[in-house]
Amino acid sequence: MSKALWQVERGRRSMLFDVRHGRTLSQLLFLSLTTWIAYQMINGVRGATIEKYCPFGGVETLIPWLNKTGTLCSLSTTNISVLAGVLLITFLYKRVFCSHICPIGSLSEWIGSLGRRYVIKSRRMPKKLDQRLMWLKYGVLGLIIWGTVTYSELIFREACPYYVLLTLGSGHGILEGVIGIGRYSLPVILAVLALGLVAPFAFCKYLCPFAACLNPFSRIGLIRIHRTPDTCVDCKRCDEACEWGVKVSEASRVTNAECTNCQNCVRRCPVPETLSLGIGGVRS
Amino acid sequence: MKIPAFLLAPAVVVSFFGVVFAANLWDLPTQQSKIAEASAKTTEINVIVNGLFCRGKSNFLVNMLSQVPGLVNVDTYVQEQRAVIVFDPTKISQIRIRQIIETRFRLSDGRIVQPFSVREVRE
Numbered sequence: 001m002s003k004a005l006w007q008v009e010r011g012r013r014s015m016l017f018d019v020r021h022g023r024t025l026s027q028l029l030f031l032s033l034t035t036w037i038a039y040q041m042i043n044g045v046r047g048a049t050i051e052k053y054c055p056f057g058g059v060e061t062l063i064p065w066l067n068k069t070g071t072l073c074s075l076s077t078t079n080i081s082v083l084a085g086v087l088l089i090t091f092l093y094k095r096v097f098c099s100h101i102c103p104i105g106s107l108s109e110w111i112g113s114l115g116r117r118y119v120i121k122s123r124r125m126p127k128k129l130d131q132r133l134m135w136l137k138y139g140v141l142g143l144i145i146w147g148t149v150t151y152s153e154l155i156f157r158e159a160c161p162y163y164v165l166l167t168l169g170s171g172h173g174i175l176e177g178v179i180g181i182g183r184y185s186l187p188v189i190l191a192v193l194a195l196g197l198v199a200p201f202a203f204c205k206y207l208c209p210f211a212a213c214l215n216p217f218s219r220i221g222l223i224r225i226h227r228t229p230d231t232c233v234d235c236k237r238c239d240e241a242c243e244w245g246v247k248v249s250e251a252s253r254v255t256n257a258e259c260t261n262c263q264n265c266v267r268r269c270p271v272p273e274t275l276s277l278g279i280g281g282v283r284s
Numbered sequence: 285m286k287i288p289a290f291l292l293a294p295a296v297v298v299s300f301f302g303v304v305f306a307a308n309l310w311d312l313p314t315q316q317s318k319i320a321e322a323s324a325k326t327t328e329i330n331v332i333v334n335g336l337f338c339r340g341k342s343n344f345l346v347n348m349l350s351q352v353p354g355l356v357n358v359d360t361y362v363q364e365q366r367a368v369i370v371f372d373p374t375k376i377s378q379i380r381i382r383q384i385i386e387t388r389f390r391l392s393d394g395r396i397v398q399p400f401s402v403r404e405v406r407e
Binding site for chain 2 (some may be wrong): 047049071078082093277278
């Protein structure tokens with residue numbers, strides 16, 4: 001590394017406030033809140049339900065509600081409002097829901113960090129396979145919407161990591177009675193999340209149906225990463241830092257729908273102000 | 285236009301709490317059932333019902349109550365396990381409504397079940 005780059009690197013590391021800290025605090029806040037609500041729910045506290053503010057619940061109940069057949073199961077119009085709000089947040093800040101709010105996103109990230117430190121240090125899924133597997137989540141979303149509308153039941157609940165992990169597999173849904181999936185859902189979900197040790201964000205990238213919902217809004221997200229090509233030293237560290245496979249070094253404005261605005265690329269960039277957060281800009 | 289990166293996390297947290305606050309303002313009933321025309325004098329009660337945790341249970345409760353003369357309207361909120369019941373006090377009493385909600389049923393295998401129990405009634 002050149003001397004100039006080394007000095008810049010040292011300067012960045014000595015910063016008292018790292019953007020990562022704000023995001024980690026946000027992740028811990030939402031994880032603690034949901035865990036606390038789940039604890040109350042398991043103990044039968046009235047009104048405590050982790051589903052109340054679940055935006056994906058809004059996706060599941062939106063069609064029945066529009067058809068005037070009412071909301072599904074234990075969902076309500078609150079879920080639809082939260083969904084609208086999260087879509088608006090995604091339109092403003094891209095998929096920050098995944099990197100700042102979602103407890104499963106946080107767990108996946110921390111599992112990935114463990115994997116990077118202790119299991120496989122340089123893991124990279126072959127790009128073509130990675131891109132193809134990402135399409136799976138759209139299929140999962142379609143299947144869930146079809147099943148939910150057809151059976152008027154939350155068919156995904158027994159397979160939803162958020163619900164199953166936070167209730168420690170104690171939730172009961174229709175699938176448990178029909179095909180006995182309920183009793184296996186906790187170990188299966190733990191196994192899928194553990195895949196993150198070798199394939200970072202395996203669930204979020206390939207299977208999460210809510211990520212599929214957010215992507216069209218994330219694509220046009222207003223606040224995005226801006227790259228200044230004039231100062232870029234083309235070291236590709238930003239590409240290495242991105243667990244979602246976004247090629248930051250090839251864009252002047254990151255419009256990729258998978259970008260969660262986690263700022264890992266900004267932190268890893270050795271030249272200050274080359275990567276920054278900005279509003280809008282021309283698509284690249 | 286550039287934005288300081290450290291502002292993103294606080295902005296996201298504030299936005300999401302704003303969304304949750306706004307969402308709470310628009311919480312429609314899970315089920316709204318008008319059972320009869322309102323008479324001149326009606327009373328509204330909020331009943332906290334243990335066991336009212338999904339739409340199926342809500343349907344069951346509304347069906348139980350809709351067969352009772354004197355009831356005007358039943359709105360259910362399953363996330364709060366709450367039912368708002370409007371009734372004509374000259375035709376039915378609060379105690380009778382409570383008894384109906386807490387009705388026991390005998391299943392085909394002989395077991396007796398009580399789907400709901402009233403935890404609290406507020407006028």
